[in-house]
Amino acid sequence: MIDSLNDSPPVLLVGASTRAMAFSAIRSGFRPICCDRFADADLQAVAETHRVTEWPDGLPKVLDRYPDVPVMYGGALENAPELLERIADSHPLWGVHAGPLAAVRDPFRLASELTRVRVNMPEVRDPSSPPEPDGTWLLKPLAGSCGRGITIWNDQAASAATLDEPHYFQRRVDGAACSALFIAPPDRSDVRFVGITRQLIGTSQLHAPPFAWCGSIGPMVLPVGNEHLIRRMGNFLSWSFELCGLFGIDFILDSQDNIWPTEVNPRYTGSAEILELSCGLHLIHDHACQFDPDLAARRESLLPIESPADQNPVLGKAVLYSDRRFTIAAGQSWDCSPPAMSLPAIADIPTEQQVIGPGEPICTLMQAGQTQADCESRLQAAAAAMQDELRASPP
The missing domain is CATH 3.30.1490 (Dna Ligase; domain 1)
Known part of the structure; x- marks a missing residue:
């Protein structure tokens, strides 16, 4: 763990994988305490980490060791509102609570609400x-x-x-899979629009299962009319469902530039760190301020983020999946201590002797490029190089 974080305010991060949230929390001046399914090597290098084998039912047992420490949740826990309600009984919950969460995750309720404002949902x-x-x-x-x-x-x-x-x-609906990110205030005033990314879905070069999310590239610029509609959706959904803090809207952009929202992720999303690094933002600080306004005074003490945007304005991340069963070799030449304030080339690094099966994630690769296409090409090259290295490992 980074020694300089010892005096930073703690925050409990829970989710299937918390590495991205942890790096964001460090950039925002917090000391993350992480509870997830993987306990990746690069996460252990920067944060106190707990691998929860009984997922997610084993979370409360770990969280009870840290009374009164705020909890922020990430991927997969949007499907466990009862568990989050239990957590909120013993900890400040920096996230959407159980009632609004269950409502916005209901596709029929979501479709009904969007129809009210004449937004087409599949x-x-x-x-x-x-x-x-x-x-x-x-x-x-x-x-x-x-x-x-x-x-x-x-x-x-x-x-x-x-x-x-x-x-x-x-x-x-055929088209490009995209995601928009927002920060909703607690008083139902206008949301803050953070940005848009293009999603990588089921990419064969990454051995991703069909329809599996396997990365993000951004920021993505859309025509003014489309961006206006996306901002309008963010405001309307935050008001209708009483959302607060970070949330994402996934949508399809079809060949006629029509926008088709498909679901809402009321939490820190997989694309958040791409927008944070490319735009030099402190998103977890901004998210936390929606739940504890006193934290706003800490903004001036935050260190600037080292963004490569001047040379390569588009950033991307790609999750490399395994096409076979193998064991991570001891002494694998991956840097497990990437700087939390800049873009690491490899993240979500597995631990030595970890067994990875077919269809399971191996690691996340990150690249910067001049354009969306250039960035995606660099990600594919990095994935090919990593696969060549891993093929030398014994099965």
């Missing part, structure tokens, strides 16, 4: 009225995260595991 259906399995619909789990369990609804999907859990159907 049609949704519940299991009682399934569409024809003709390939024009998606089967999605209600408790989905990062694309888990999504499949094309066709004859082959009749045996999909997603049918064994609460699920729904959403009409397919």
